[in-house]
Amino acid sequence: MDMHKDYRIGDLARATDTAVETVRYYERIGLLPEPPRTEGNYRLYGEAHLHRLRFIRRARALGFHLDVIRDLLGMVDRPDQPCASIDQLARAQMAEVDAKIADLTRLRAELAHVANQCHGGTVRECRIVEALSGGEG
Amino acid sequence: MDMHKDYRIGDLARATDTAVETVRYYERIGLLPEPPRTEGNYRLYGEAHLHRLRFIRRARALGFHLDVIRDLLGMVDRPDQPCASIDQLARAQMAEVDAKIADLTRLRAELAHVANQCHGGTVRECRIVEALSGGEG
DNA sequence: CCTTGACCCTGTAGCGGCTACAGGGTCCAT
DNA sequence: ATGGACCCTGTAGCCGCTACAGGGTCAAGG
Numbered sequence A, B: 001m002d003m004h005k006d007y008r009i010g011d012l013a014r015a016t017d018t019a020v021e022t023v024r025y026y027e028r029i030g031l032l033p034e035p036p037r038t039e040g041n042y043r044l045y046g047e048a049h050l051h052r053l054r055f056i057r058r059a060r061a062l063g064f065h066l067d068v069i070r071d072l073l074g075m076v077d078r079p080d081q082p083c084a085s086i087d088q089l090a091r092a093q094m095a096e097v098d099a100k101i102a103d104l105t106r107l108r109a110e111l112a113h114v115a116n117q118c119h120g121g122t123v124r125e126c127r128i129v130e131a132l133s134g135g136e137g
Numbered sequence C: 001c002c003t004t005g006a007c008c009c010t011g012t013a014g015c016g017g018c019t020a021c022a023g024g025g026t027c028c029a030t
Numbered sequence D: 001a002t003g004g005a006c007c008c009t010g011t012a013g014c015c016g017c018t019a020c021a022g023g024g025t026c027a028a029g030g
Helices: A009-016 A020-028 A047-061 A066-076 A084-116 A127-133 B009-016 B020-028 B047-061 B066-076 B084-116 B127-133
Strands: none
Touching (some): A009 A047, A020 A047, A047 A066, A047 B127, A066 A084, A084 B084, A084 B127, A127 B047, A127 B084, B020 B047, B047 B066, B084 B127
16 A cells, blocks of 8 residues: 655645744754655655654644754664653653743733833833832843 | 042943843843943943842843833832732732742642652663553643 | 953844745646 | 645744853053
């Protein structure tokens, strides 16, 4: 069963919820391999490309940076290697997300504090402005 | 008491924990007014500049975008206006931070799920890879 | 007086991860 | 043969800085 479908770049983009320009961008930076071309110089993708692009997009959606994704793809391309390093990257990513959440939570508390200072009136009397102006800086 | 000190750009930068280039950048984009210069063409700042830069940096630290900060500064410069619009910007900022926290929390859960799939072995068997490849995309 | 070194100046280019053109070519249906 | 959807390359822009290159200024020390 030689039923491998072909995709043009727009098909691939739709199938992965990606902008066409982004697909070309991934190719340019070497994340996505250069596909063969039609006679009219159109890129022609197969299932493998679709698979790989899905992987990239899903990892991006989880916040992985492109250089980390590059590493992940490198590992995926050597399936006999141990999986530990992939696990490690995933855990590092979790730690990063945790740190961001902690940051934003602190921020939110500060913002709430600042916003609660306002009791109406003019800008001159506004304690928000004071809160933003003062401080340790 | 004519005791207004002057600051050179490096002093200002140190006093607000800002890079010198960033101070110049804020001037270039019109956030910080152009200060007078010395004979040798050095920027010479006063307390007002210090105050304003502190405001900018503090707002940035709370995650406000520069264009919002521009608006905030515009309001601060009209102290007789009502304070409500400032309050509104602060609350909008809170909402944005809340949304980011919610996003990241969802992300964290997904990442935990993905990372927990790994039980050692080779990349070929790694469920993390599967989890990243599969899906609705 | 001269050098050293810390600081300052302008201008431009780079980062990440896209996004948005301009200015063209291809392909298929009508 | 014409229209419109799609594709191509190449370049520039977004944000908020950051990092140079290539020079000028200024005060202290020899």
